[in-house]
Amino acid sequence: MPTTELIPDKDALRRVGETVRARLAADPRVYKVPTEKAEIFAVGDFITPSECQRLMRMIDTVAQPSKLYDQDYSTGFRTSYSGDLNGHDPLVKAIGRRIDDLLGINGICGESIQGQRYYPGQEFKPHNDWFYTSEDYWKTERKRGGQRSWTAMAFLNNVDKGGETHFVEVGAKIEPKAGVLMVWNNALADGSPNENTLHAGTPVLEGVKYVLTKWYRTRRHS
Template identity: 30%
Template sequence: MEFAELEPELQQWMRSAIKGGQSRATVVDALLKAGYQPAIANAVEQCFHTHPPADDSPSTDAKGGTATVLSRQNPDTCFRTFNAGTGKISLGAQQVDVRFTIKQPNIVLFANFLADWECEALVEMSRSHLTPSRVVNAQHGEFELKSTRTSGGTHFARGETPLIADIEARIARLLGVPDTHGEPLQILHYPVSAEYRPHYDFFDPEKPGNQEVLATGGQRIGTLIMYLSDVESGGATVFPNIGLEVQPQKGAALFFSYISEHGKLDFQSLHGGSPVLAGEKWIASKWLRASEYPMYLP
């Protein structure tokens, strides 16, 4: 979303907020609460660049507070944009690098998203709680075991531990999407021969069994896969439609989205996890929804 494309009233509101010393985080938070979608963060960044705060304004990193903004009836479902020249992104203690970007489908690989100790802590927190991974039956809506997905997994509620809360806040800052739109953090383990054959992360609305999962939080719009371990052999994340393979690298994160601002699903996002041939593979997955996802399901 570009600043120049916004309504004049909203452009003026942003300029006034910046002139008044509001921080980037405060401005973005106010817009998200007013109904705008994460892509608005890109416009805010452009506004700060072209209309920087006056020298005598309070620090844009320190100023807090709240603001009132015009509401938006039809928000876009987009994320912050990245390109090969983005360089390092400061996310607190982590200095994240953009390794590559692809526009169609929208894919970004980040290096150094998690520290080694964070990866190891997530693995140890999860090891004794793994159960066989299931998939949604698109015809009946039931979660069931299938030979196409042979990993084991567990999950953590939003903010369940300080570490989980910190990682979720980091995801929100990186992608420009509020953490309230995230499903529980999934930890997945792939031993030798385990795989997840090519599939889509979104739910096809034409399938009757998907109506129940779509009713809670709306459509999935993006996925962040965080690699918690290196893999001795195999275990790549593959996108067969575009011939892309991403080998797990401990601490790296792979993001991809699959729905346009107009709600069109991107079938180029077909992806899978190839079989582990030697060693083991650990990942953490965060699936993001178009609307708020409840912390506790009924």
């Protein structure tokens, strides 16, 4: 088994996992997806219909072909359009603080909220949100807040057909429903990366899909 020294931020991931786990367990709004493979939760009506409409308009103004650290749009791995929302906008600030409070994580550890838009045929193939520490980009990300701990992702609209978030190893497909917030722990209870958080944005078949995502680090994000 890998030692703590070989898994960067392992202790920090374990500690934040314990804190968030206890906070979510005490919140009656929170539904836990029934699986032992990963910690995945949902909160209905987390974002109001009017807020969803405003956020979708914001996404339309910033959306550009989505990028990955080691692949570009042309690979077809991630074919959505995305962009960071204005962190100074009062609504964006309010949503960010609402997510911070739900999880009990200091907002300084959060990355900028990113909006994503998927047209028919667009998708995000199976991936994990945590950083692969053997890759070159980790040298930079380690200095910018370290490993990703929790992911928060909100659906902003209902999708006519397709566009589910598919947790491949868990065997759960989450249908997009406007206002629903999904959160999951990218680590196991001991702080090591959880391979079972592998997930995909399945292709949209009819309609358009809008989501926003906020990732949290183990330290202040910069």
